[in-house]
Amino acid sequence: MMRMGQPGGIARRGLLRAAAGAGAALLFARRGMAAETEIVIDNFTFAPDRLVVKAGTTVTWVNHDDMPHSIVCAALGFHSHALDSDEQLSTRFDRPGRYDYICGLHPHMHGTVVVEA
Amino acid sequence: MTETETTDGVQRRGLLKCMAWAGTGMVWTMAGGVPRSGLIGTAEAAAVPNAFSFVQISDSHLGFNKAANPDPTVTLQDALTQVSALAKPPAFMIHTGDITHLSKPAQFDTAQQLMAATRLAIHTVPGEHDILEEDGKSYLNRFGKGTTGDGWYSFDAGGVHFIGLVNVVDLQANGLGNLGQAQIDWLQRDVQPLSASTPIVVFAHVPLWTVYADWGWGTGDSAQALAHLKRFGSVTVLNGHIHQTMQKVEGHVAFHTARSTAFPQPAPGMANGPGPLAVPAGELRQHLGITQVSLVSIKAPLAIVDTPLGA
Numbered sequence: 001m002m003r004m005g006q007p008g009g010i011a012r013r014g015l016l017r018a019a020a021g022a023g024a025a026l027l028f029a030r031r032g033m034a035a036e037t038e039i040v041i042d043n044f045t046f047a048p049d050r051l052v053v054k055a056g057t058t059v060t061w062v063n064h065d066d067m068p069h070s071i072v073c074a075a076l077g078f079h080s081h082a083l084d085s086d087e088q089l090s091t092r093f094d095r096p097g098r099y100d101y102i103c104g105l106h107p108h109m110h111g112t113v114v115v116e117a
Numbered sequence: 118m119t120e121t122e123t124t125d126g127v128q129r130r131g132l133l134k135c136m137a138w139a140g141t142g143m144v145w146t147m148a149g150g151v152p153r154s155g156l157i158g159t160a161e162a163a164a165v166p167n168a169f170s171f172v173q174i175s176d177s178h179l180g181f182n183k184a185a186n187p188d189p190t191v192t193l194q195d196a197l198t199q200v201s202a203l204a205k206p207p208a209f210m211i212h213t214g215d216i217t218h219l220s221k222p223a224q225f226d227t228a229q230q231l232m233a234a235t236r237l238a239i240h241t242v243p244g245e246h247d248i249l250e251e252d253g254k255s256y257l258n259r260f261g262k263g264t265t266g267d268g269w270y271s272f273d274a275g276g277v278h279f280i281g282l283v284n285v286v287d288l289q290a291n292g293l294g295n296l297g298q299a300q301i302d303w304l305q306r307d308v309q310p311l312s313a314s315t316p317i318v319v320f321a322h323v324p325l326w327t328v329y330a331d332w333g334w335g336t337g338d339s340a341q342a343l344a345h346l347k348r349f350g351s352v353t354v355l356n357g358h359i360h361q362t363m364q365k366v367e368g369h370v371a372f373h374t375a376r377s378t379a380f381p382q383p384a385p386g387m388a389n390g391p392g393p394l395a396v397p398a399g400e401l402r403q404h405l406g407i408t409q410v411s412l413v414s415i416k417a418p419l420a421i422v423d424t425p426l427g428a
Binding site for chain 2: 043044045065066067068070072074081082084085100102104105106107108109110
């Protein structure tokens with residue numbers, strides 16, 4: 001299972017705001033520490049819509065739209081709260097696999113996180 | 118479902134499309150399955166001064182504060198003022214969802230207070246923006262009394278059977294609105310005792326016909342629901358969600374979407390995405406509006422008049 005940051009499954013992490021402009025760049029803090037990466041929501045699309053990460057990576061979604069969006073992933077059994085403009089949420093992917101997700105408000109928005117061992 | 122198959126069907130649809138895209142106020146009526154259009158100011162609405170009528174507003178998005186409309190409270194108030202000033206007072210008002218932008222209590226409270234000032238009975242269905250808090254309870258606690266499931270219900274008024282459906286809950290990867298089997302089964306039972314001559318009005322947030330699937334502007338299982346209404350001679354389907362007027366006729370079913378009272382969205386495929394469309398401030402009210410629907414005759418479909426908030 002994923003490690004949940006909060007009982008709701010999603011942690012808002014202000015500390016990641018500094019990485020907001022880094023696009024999908026992978027940031028390694030230190031050897032042995034977990035990796036972090038970002039998915040930007042803009043114009044009703046997830047970018048990148050397919051992200052490949054190593055197990056243990058923390059993924060952050062940042063909403064740059066005028067409209068709220070959420071993250072709904074059946075494989076993980078989670079339905080996030082709505083992210084208003086410029087809000088973000090993070091979660092760590094520990095288990096290898098393919099995680100398809102949609103926006104709970106606008107389900108034509110699709111994305112995938114592929115977690116490799 | 119199939120398109121209306123009359124010899125002039127293509128021409129008529131073409132005309133209706135033009136009317137819909139022109140977008141300004143029009144009278145739209147149907148008689149015997151044949152739609153007729155005319156601009157507001159023709160005698161159409163005035164011809165039946167005592168006809169039963171109601172008004173629809175939609176997508177007020179209280180709490181939105183971006184460039185497309187920094188204060189939708191003001192434009193909702195304008196729309197309600199226009200409702201109160203209608204020459205033919207409506208029996209009640211329906212709101213087809215996205216009452217609020219983020220389901221916050223203060224946003225619901227403001228909407229309720231403004232709508233209550235019209236002294237009209239209000240019937241609502243939720244939009245996807247109204248169920249973001251407490252698993253939809255912040256909506257249902259206010260507007261869900263007497264409803265079933267996620268907030269669906271029916272009632273009778275003016276000889277018309279009204280059905281409020283919820284198609285914004287538990288959305289699926291098909292990208293579209295979703296009714297769910299429980300609601301469709303309820304609908305079947307709800308209309309079972311009705312005579313086929315009973316006029317039916319269905320209202321729901323997301324269009325119950327596919328306006329534009331790429332932007333999720335349709336409802337995945339609407340065909341199953343509409344199959345239960347096939348035997349009725351007059352079915353009018355009123356939706357919101359897309360922040361512009363669109364209409365279509367399929368057999369005995371007339372589909373219509375209302376303008377928002379908050380901000381417009383782009384015509385299908387005419388932008389990179391369906392997000393709020395920022396127009397020059399002086400033009401905003403041309404893109405917002407209210408809809409009045411009248412029962413012209415118990416045997417004829419309903420007449421629909423869209424009126425923008427400003428010229």
